[in-house]
Amino acid sequence: MTFDAAAPGTSAAVWAADARTHDRPPLDLDGATALVVIAAHPDDETLGAGGLIATCAERGLPVTVVVVTDGAGSHPDDPRIGRRRAGELLVALDLLGVTTAPVLLGFPDGGTREHREGIAAALAAVLEAVVREEPDGTTAGAPGRILVAAPWTGDGHRDHRVVGEIVRELVARDAAWLTLLAYPIWMRHWADPDHAAVPWESMRALAIDARRKSAAIDAHSSQHAGEEPMLHARFLENFRGGIELFVVEEAAPAAAPPAAPLGADYFEALYARRDDPWRLASRWYEQRKRDATMAALPAERYSSALELGCSIGLLTERLAERCDALLAVDIAEEAVALARRRLAESPSSAAESAAVRIEQHDALRALPKGTFDLIVLSEVGYYADLDALDRLVPAIEAALHPTGALVACHWRHPVADYPLRGDDVHARLARSSLERTVSHVERDFVLEVYARDGRSVAEREGLA
Known part of the structure; x- marks a missing residue:
C-alpha cells in the first residue's frame, strides 16, 4: 500500500455518514486491569487511541504509553524536532489524564524495519514488566485483560506495519495475559468505507470524550501548524469525533492440549525407533544451538549443575567441561543409557575429571533434591502442561543457589x-522471581538466562 499524505484523502464526513462507523459492537473494557499503548511515532497514540487512554485513566487503570521512534523524520532538517515532539507528547498525555511518564525508545523514524530485533526486545521487556505487576489469578482461564493498543498492520505506513507486526507477535506469545487492540490511522486517508481492506467485521467501537481528545491532538502542533503542515486539518477531522474504532481479531479456538505432560512411554517409543530421535549429533542446527547455549553461560565454572532432560548426552558432555559436579536426568531409560555411554567414551579430559551422574528421573513431576548454581532447561519445558509448568518453575527457583543461573x-x-x-515456556519464566539477564531470540529457538543476581558478566568482574 502506498499513498500521498499531501493529497486530500477521504473526508471525515464520508466516514461519519456510513452506518458501519456507528453500529460496530462496543469495545468491552470490563475486567481490564491495565492499558499499554504502543505508538510508532509521537502523536500516533493520541490519534489512534487518545480516547481509550483517557477512558482508562478515568477508570483508574495503569496506563503505559510507549513510543518506538523519535519522530524526527517529520522535519529532518530541524535538529530539535525530536525533543519538541517529545515535549508535545508529554502535554498531550497530561491532557488525557496520564500521570506516568511515557517510555521513549528513541529508534530512528523510518528505521523500524532495520531495527526490528531491537524494537521487539525493548517492547517485550515493557510488556513483561506490566505483566509482572498483575495480581496472581487474574487470568483464571479467561482471555487476557491487559489491553495492548498498537498500530494496525494494514495501515499502509511502513513504521506502523512493522511495529504492529512486532506487537502482534508479542501478544500472541502471551495471550493468556494480553489482548491486542489495533488502531488504524492512515486507513482513513487512503481508503473509503467500501474499500475491501477495511476490516469492518473485526472492528469494535468506543464512545469517547471528543473535546478532550481534540485538545490532546492540538498539543502536537509541530505536525499540524505552519504553512506546510504534516497533518492537514481535513485528515485530523477523522480523529476529532466521539467514536474510536479498534480492530480486535477474535482468537481462533485452540486445539485441546493433552491432558497431562508427555510421559516416559512416549519417549521410550521414540528411542526404540532411533537412538538419536532428533538427530542431535548430526544436524548443524543442533551443534550451533549447543554452542550458543554454552556461550550464554554467565560464569566460567560451576560447582554444582543440574541438566533437565539430557537425552543422549551431547550437551551434557559440553557442560561437564565447565562443572565440578553435574547431575543430568532424563525420563527415558534408553536415553540415560546412551548418555552414560557417551560420557564414558568422551575424549574430553575435563568431562572425565568432572563428577558426572546421569540418572533416570521425571523432572516435570519433581526436581532432584539439592541446590545448584546452574540449572539447564533445554528443549524440555514444552513437554509439560500448564499445571506442571506452574509447579516446575517455582521448584527451579527454590533449587537455584542465590548466585546461580537458569539457562x-x-x-x-x-x-x-x-x-x-517454547514461547509459552519462556512467557512463564518471565513471570518468575528471577531476572532475565540474557535473551537471544531467533525464528527457530529462544535462549534465555535468568538469575537472582541481575548483574551482567562485566559488572560482576568490575568492568562496568
Missing part, C-alpha cells in the same frame, strides 16, 4: 504432540 532454550515452532510451545 533455558526451546524450539519456537508448534509441534502437534507437545502440550505447549
Whole structure:
C-alpha cells in the first residue's frame, strides 16, 4: 500500500455518514486491569487511541504509553524536532489524564524495519514488566485483560506495519495475559468505507470524550501548524469525533492440549525407533544451538549443575567441561543409557575429571533434591502442561543457589504432540522471581538466562 499524505484523502464526513462507523459492537473494557499503548511515532497514540487512554485513566487503570521512534523524520532538517515532539507528547498525555511518564525508545523514524530485533526486545521487556505487576489469578482461564493498543498492520505506513507486526507477535506469545487492540490511522486517508481492506467485521467501537481528545491532538502542533503542515486539518477531522474504532481479531479456538505432560512411554517409543530421535549429533542446527547455549553461560565454572532432560548426552558432555559436579536426568531409560555411554567414551579430559551422574528421573513431576548454581532447561519445558509448568518453575527457583543461573532454550515452532510451545515456556519464566539477564531470540529457538543476581558478566568482574 502506498499513498500521498499531501493529497486530500477521504473526508471525515464520508466516514461519519456510513452506518458501519456507528453500529460496530462496543469495545468491552470490563475486567481490564491495565492499558499499554504502543505508538510508532509521537502523536500516533493520541490519534489512534487518545480516547481509550483517557477512558482508562478515568477508570483508574495503569496506563503505559510507549513510543518506538523519535519522530524526527517529520522535519529532518530541524535538529530539535525530536525533543519538541517529545515535549508535545508529554502535554498531550497530561491532557488525557496520564500521570506516568511515557517510555521513549528513541529508534530512528523510518528505521523500524532495520531495527526490528531491537524494537521487539525493548517492547517485550515493557510488556513483561506490566505483566509482572498483575495480581496472581487474574487470568483464571479467561482471555487476557491487559489491553495492548498498537498500530494496525494494514495501515499502509511502513513504521506502523512493522511495529504492529512486532506487537502482534508479542501478544500472541502471551495471550493468556494480553489482548491486542489495533488502531488504524492512515486507513482513513487512503481508503473509503467500501474499500475491501477495511476490516469492518473485526472492528469494535468506543464512545469517547471528543473535546478532550481534540485538545490532546492540538498539543502536537509541530505536525499540524505552519504553512506546510504534516497533518492537514481535513485528515485530523477523522480523529476529532466521539467514536474510536479498534480492530480486535477474535482468537481462533485452540486445539485441546493433552491432558497431562508427555510421559516416559512416549519417549521410550521414540528411542526404540532411533537412538538419536532428533538427530542431535548430526544436524548443524543442533551443534550451533549447543554452542550458543554454552556461550550464554554467565560464569566460567560451576560447582554444582543440574541438566533437565539430557537425552543422549551431547550437551551434557559440553557442560561437564565447565562443572565440578553435574547431575543430568532424563525420563527415558534408553536415553540415560546412551548418555552414560557417551560420557564414558568422551575424549574430553575435563568431562572425565568432572563428577558426572546421569540418572533416570521425571523432572516435570519433581526436581532432584539439592541446590545448584546452574540449572539447564533445554528443549524440555514444552513437554509439560500448564499445571506442571506452574509447579516446575517455582521448584527451579527454590533449587537455584542465590548466585546461580537458569539457562533455558526451546524450539519456537508448534509441534502437534507437545502440550505447549517454547514461547509459552519462556512467557512463564518471565513471570518468575528471577531476572532475565540474557535473551537471544531467533525464528527457530529462544535462549534465555535468568538469575537472582541481575548483574551482567562485566559488572560482576568490575568492568562496568
